[in-house]
Amino acid sequence: xxxxLSTRAKAVLYGLLLVLCVPFVFPTWWMVTSxxxxxxxxxxxxxxxxxxxxxxxxxxxxxxxxxxxxxxxxSMYIAVLVTLGTLMxxxxxxxxxxxxxxxxxxxxxxxxxxxxxxxxxxxIVPLFQMFNKWGxxxxxxxxxxxxxxxxxxxxATFIMRQFFIALxxxxxxxxxxxxxxxxxxxxxxxxxxxxxxxxAVAIFTFLHSWNLYxxxxxxxxxxxMFTLPQALxxxxxxxxxxxxxxxxxxxxxxxxxxxxxxxVAQRQFVEGLAHTGLK
Amino acid sequence: MKTLERARSAAPPSGxxxxxxxxxxxxxxRRDQLAGYLFIAPQLAGSVLFVLIPLALVFWxxxxxxxxxxxxxxxxxxxxxxxxxxxxxxxxxxxxxAVFSVGLVVLNLALALALAVLLNQRLRGSTAFRTFFFxxxxxxxxxxxxxxxxxxxxxGGINAGLDLIGVKGPNWLRxxxxxxxxxxxxxxxxxxxxxxxxxxxxxxxxxxxLYEAATVDGAGRWxxxxxxTLPLISPTILLxxxxxxxxxxxxxxxxxxxxxGGPGDSTTVLVYYLYQQAFKFHHxxxxxxxxxxxxxxxxxxxxxxxxxxxxxxxxxS
Numbered sequence: 001x002x003x004x005l006s007t008r009a010k011a012v013l014y015g016l017l018l019v020l021c022v023p024f025v026f027p028t029w030w031m032v033t034s035x036x037x038x039x040x041x042x043x044x045x046x047x048x049x050x051x052x053x054x055x056x057x058x059x060x061x062x063x064x065x066x067x068x069x070x071x072x073x074x075s076m077y078i079a080v081l082v083t084l085g086t087l088m089x090x091x092x093x094x095x096x097x098x099x100x101x102x103x104x105x106x107x108x109x110x111x112x113x114x115x116x117x118x119x120x121x122x123x124i125v126p127l128f129q130m131f132n133k134w135g136x137x138x139x140x141x142x143x144x145x146x147x148x149x150x151x152x153x154x155x156a157t158f159i160m161r162q163f164f165i166a167l168x169x170x171x172x173x174x175x176x177x178x179x180x181x182x183x184x185x186x187x188x189x190x191x192x193x194x195x196x197x198x199x200a201v202a203i204f205t206f207l208h209s210w211n212l213y214x215x216x217x218x219x220x221x222x223x224x225m226f227t228l229p230q231a232l233x234x235x236x237x238x239x240x241x242x243x244x245x246x247x248x249x250x251x252x253x254x255x256x257x258x259x260x261x262x263x264v265a266q267r268q269f270v271e272g273l274a275h276t277g278l279k
Numbered sequence: 280m281k282t283l284e285r286a287r288s289a290a291p292p293s294g295x296x297x298x299x300x301x302x303x304x305x306x307x308x309r310r311d312q313l314a315g316y317l318f319i320a321p322q323l324a325g326s327v328l329f330v331l332i333p334l335a336l337v338f339w340x341x342x343x344x345x346x347x348x349x350x351x352x353x354x355x356x357x358x359x360x361x362x363x364x365x366x367x368x369x370x371x372x373x374x375x376x377a378v379f380s381v382g383l384v385v386l387n388l389a390l391a392l393a394l395a396v397l398l399n400q401r402l403r404g405s406t407a408f409r410t411f412f413f414x415x416x417x418x419x420x421x422x423x424x425x426x427x428x429x430x431x432x433x434x435g436g437i438n439a440g441l442d443l444i445g446v447k448g449p450n451w452l453r454x455x456x457x458x459x460x461x462x463x464x465x466x467x468x469x470x471x472x473x474x475x476x477x478x479x480x481x482x483x484x485x486x487x488x489l490y491e492a493a494t495v496d497g498a499g500r501w502x503x504x505x506x507x508t509l510p511l512i513s514p515t516i517l518l519x520x521x522x523x524x525x526x527x528x529x530x531x532x533x534x535x536x537x538x539x540g541g542p543g544d545s546t547t548v549l550v551y552y553l554y555q556q557a558f559k560f561h562h563x564x565x566x567x568x569x570x571x572x573x574x575x576x577x578x579x580x581x582x583x584x585x586x587x588x589x590x591x592x593x594x595x596s
Contacts, residue, residue: 017408024412028426030430045434045442047436096316112322112326114330118574119577124557125570126337154326214535214554232421233536247425251419251425258418273473
């Protein structure tokens, strides 16, 4: 806050920050190193920060016990489809609510906004029954359709609307004079300018889909259809106890790629989220 | 905006579909309206199909006894609501839900604000620290929960660490008093980075001159924080608290992976109980009734928070 800090104050600050880091960073470290330990070493005492006899047995088991590659592909393509779909649906609706005048606009916006009030957990029972009736249980449709069109995309629509409201009107006027229609204005002028908002929506939509857990365990029943979060909890021994090193190996495989992307792109990532118009 | 309106109404008649009277039916204004409806159509259809209709169905189901195992679906009037009132497990469930939400919100916001203030100091390497604090947000939720489940076991990493300094740790996840604390802490570390980033953005929006003026007036750091920082970032505090409260009511994966609602029912929160009743015990009617309860709780909390906005949030004007 104040411009200068004394050396002592700085030392205290660094110390504090380092200690605070531990619970954020250590679990990921422990996850990766433990996954490289043989099962017998996993609870060794005293615990070792570096595996003594590192091996990849656990990783081999990850692929033996379940169709893990298929599950990885499932999670990936669902998250990508959901993200692309949400971007389309929410930018179109957000733009219309922000910049086009039409009858019943406010009432329709309220109808859409109710989605913000209703967590998807509230409607999981009837949604399950609806998809059951349509014969879509144990398919990926519920995991794609509901996030793209239902309650989860309403927040995205809201963010896009906030962004488009702030767009200067002169740009559109000029485009109008050049004879562009609404859709052309949207595609060629509004959308390119909305890159930061689109990036933020893309990030949190992807993470939301990637983390989904309740919905997959409700809708899916065959291992080939499972998504990663659901698959991770299936590595259990004959007595239902978790096979820790295999679970941790699988967890590492799901966590590390996203983490790597984040570390590379963290500046855009964090700042994108911070400037979502949420202020 | 005014000019745009004029431009619209003065737009030359164009396009196909001229009406017999010679005046074009598809005026600029009409085409614009149509575009508006088409643009919102997918979102609107989705909201009706996947939000409003299911919400209506939840109420409808809650007046029925519906056991999918037995294949029975009968109207039972208010029976489910009577069952709700008499459910011996419900007080415990509501208490667990409240404890989780309050604990999570208080810890999360306090830690997020503290981290944001620390990182907002002019300090070398604060970007790296920000990356560390934020990184769990991008680790998949179940992966994060599994690691913590591993660390929190009786003979796991946390207790091994405590042992080294001579402290005997409890069985974090199997002890009625510690299980809820464990679940809350795991969740706080997972997501606090998100609120931290929002707070950081807000802090950076506070004009530095205000602090300088306050320093000249002899106000200490703590007073500056209370009288300048807090009021100016109050909109962000409100926003993060709404997001965190609603999010806390939705907690499911952490409970399912870490404790399965146990030991006893000490960590059985409302969404987990709803899941058990509907999808484990196949009591869809009662599950729907619990959904209605969850909906009402979210509604009431949101309205309260929205009302508090007037009292709470400082406006520069």
